[in-house]
Amino acid sequence: MDLWIIQNGEKIGPIHDFDVRKKIECGELLATTPAWHEGLSAWRPLIEISLFEREFDRPVEDHDTPYASPADDAGSPAPPPLPAAHGLIRRFWARWLDLCLFAGVWWIVLWAIGRDIEAILVNPWIILLQYVPWFVLETFLLHRLGTTPGKWLLGLKVVNDDGSLLSLADATRRSARVLCLGIGFGWSLLAPICQIMAYFTAKRLGRPLWDQTGGHRVIAAPLMQPIHLMIACATSFLPWFFISSGLVWAIISPVCGIMAYLSAKVRGTAAPLQPWRVATFVFLFSAALQLQLIVVIPYEFEAAVKLFPALKEQIEQTPIWHLPKNQ
Numbered sequence: 001m002d003l004w005i006i007q008n009g010e011k012i013g014p015i016h017d018f019d020v021r022k023k024i025e026c027g028e029l030l031a032t033t034p035a036w037h038e039g040l041s042a043w044r045p046l047i048e049i050s051l052f053e054r055e056f057d058r059p060v061e062d063h064d065t066p067y068a069s070p071a072d073d074a075g076s077p078a079p080p081p082l083p084a085a086h087g088l089i090r091r092f093w094a095r096w097l098d099l100c101l102f103a104g105v106w107w108i109v110l111w112a113i114g115r116d117i118e119a120i121l122v123n124p125w126i127i128l129l130q131y132v133p134w135f136v137l138e139t140f141l142l143h144r145l146g147t148t149p150g151k152w153l154l155g156l157k158v159v160n161d162d163g164s165l166l167s168l169a170d171a172t173r174r175s176a177r178v179l180c181l182g183i184g185f186g187w188s189l190l191a192p193i194c195q196i197m198a199y200f201t202a203k204r205l206g207r208p209l210w211d212q213t214g215g216h217r218v219i220a221a222p223l224m225q226p227i228h229l230m231i232a233c234a235t236s237f238l239p240w241f242f243i244s245s246g247l248v249w250a251i252i253s254p255v256c257g258i259m260a261y262l263s264a265k266v267r268g269t270a271a272p273l274q275p276w277r278v279a280t281f282v283f284l285f286s287a288a289l290q291l292q293l294i295v296v297i298p299y300e301f302e303a304a305v306k307l308f309p310a311l312k313e314q315i316e317q318t319p320i321w322h323l324p325k326n327q
Contacts, residue, residue, distance in 0.1 A: 002038075005029065031045060094150035104288040117296065121296065142171040152277075154281060158211075181194060183195065297320055
């Protein structure tokens with residue numbers, strides 16, 4: 001639970017209850033320190049909040065009138081609401097765009113240099129550690145820019161609570177926590193569990209554990225109106241319909257982004273998160289998945305046929321184009 005306190009006449013928060021306990025133990029907060037959390041109608045001394053009554057080794061006393069804090073006397077507004085875990089869905093997709101782009105490049109490079117793709121797919125250590133290079137790169141991107149390709153396209157930026165960029169050490173620790181706790185090294189069985197746990201932790205704390213622990217926050221640009229968002233996503237898929245006709249999708253993709261942007265402008269709203277970014281995001285995400293599939297799909301099909309022989313005929317009837325297997 002997050003709280004706000006008044007110390008030396010200054011409103012401070014949000015502070016997690018764990019940190020409040022530590023401050024009480026260190027003598028930094030007194031029983032009479034005004035505090036507030038969501039659900040209280042007014043400021044109360046810490047001793048009157050049941051969560052901390054044992055910290056002061058005395059029973060809670062009932063008061064008929066609310067505690068009048070210095071902030072209340074000065075006519076300041078009520079404490080701000082607890083920070084909601086804004087942008088969790090956007091952060092999820094930004095994260096996986098970064099990972100999919102890296103994975104797409106990873107598999108294409110391995111295929112190009114003639115590595116045995118089948119041997120790599122069955123090597124648990126390589127699969128377990130394949131995302132480590134990306135998180136090394138992410139560390140430097142967050143330190144220097146505060147963002148990554150996926151975050152930039154979706155209007156996200158990682159900063160410290162005071163608005164400054166992360167130090168190299170802080171960015172390293174954050175990336176390591178995300179790799180271990182956020183995506184479970186990208187392992188297909190562990191990643192969903194880690195992400196579900198991270199989601200509920202973020203809902204409870206107001207931000208993911210790696211940001212809460214490190215004192216970081218994510219700044220999110222406001223989303224566009226839903227109609228603009230749908231137009232941007234839809235137009236970003238247009239290039240894939242023309243690939244089979246021989247048109248150059250690398251040229252068509254920016255055109256689709258411009259169409260999405262103009263369509264939003266025509267409707268009279270200049271969204272803070274430009275539609276062309278969303279269109280580019282969707283196209284890059286689908287392209288990154290395609291890059292992975294054209295390398296690994298023949299090996300995945302072979303494994304599927306071994307487990308389910310009945311699939312062989314169906315796969316042969318609807319073949320999917322892929323790069324030739326390395327010999």
